[in-house]
Each structure stands twice: as C-alpha cells, then as structure tokens.
Amino acid sequence: MIQYRELNIDEINRELFQDFLRHQKVTLCRRKEQGVWVLKREPFIDDWSEEDYQILIQCLKRTVFTGGFVYAAFSNESLKGFVSVESESFGAECKYLDLSSIHVSEDMRGKGIGKSLFDSAKEWARKKGASKLYISAHSAIET
DSSP: OOEEEEGGGGOSSGGGGGTOOOOEEEEEEEEEEETTTEEEEEEEOOOHHHHHHHHHHHHHHHHHHHHHHEEEEEETTEEEEEEOOOOOOOOTTOEEEEEEEEOGGGGGGTHHHHHHHHHHHHEEETTTTOOOEEEEESSSTOO
C-alpha cells in the first residue's frame, strides 16, 4: 500500500533518499536533425551522484521554504516517489507553474505512482490559480 503526503522542510535530508533508486537505463533519445525529430541510439545509465543528491535536497527545501509543493509517495515508510511544483507563477498571463521534479524509484515504476503524484501536482497548481504546468524532461524515450 502506498501512502502519499506533503513533505515538510525538516524531513528533506539525505536519509529520506536511502531506499530511493534513481537508476534509469537510457537507450534512445529524441534529437532534432535538419528540422525533424528522430530517435537516436545513445545508451547510458542515468543515476545521481552524492553531489546530485545534495543539490536535490537543497532545491526541494527551497521549494518548501518559498511556499511551493513537495509531495511524496511512501511504501513501508520508504520514499518511493516525489513531485515538486514551484510557487511563483509566470508566463504572459501568469498561468504557468513550474513542475520542477517528478521521480519514481526504479523498483516501483509502472505501478501508477507517477500518475498519482502528477495528479496531486495538477490539483495543487489549480488551487494556486495556475491553468498550466511547465514541464521540462530529459529527451530519453524512457522518460
């Protein structure tokens, strides 16, 4: 059973991620060549270094501190997914909010956690007056 809840700033630390598996095997990436999007074979393993975790922790803490949304999924009290949305609206009509991260642990992918996290982010953004989420993602087809 997955439990979902908002994170507070004090619990965002390195220990929170001890059972989180960022590992992502990438095989194909979208690339624009001569004005046309194509799939290119560019295999690599995407994983976070210790420095990446420290940067992530600071970013998530800043999101909470500035009034943004950090929402997480837990299984047996272990973090298995999270999403973050920044609080500052932008765009010509200030209708966008930035979905700054969404990740699901490798061992829990394909179970609907990402969809639940995304739905919660959409609902939070809607309540803040946004009609759109800005999403920037890796070009890997696995993403």
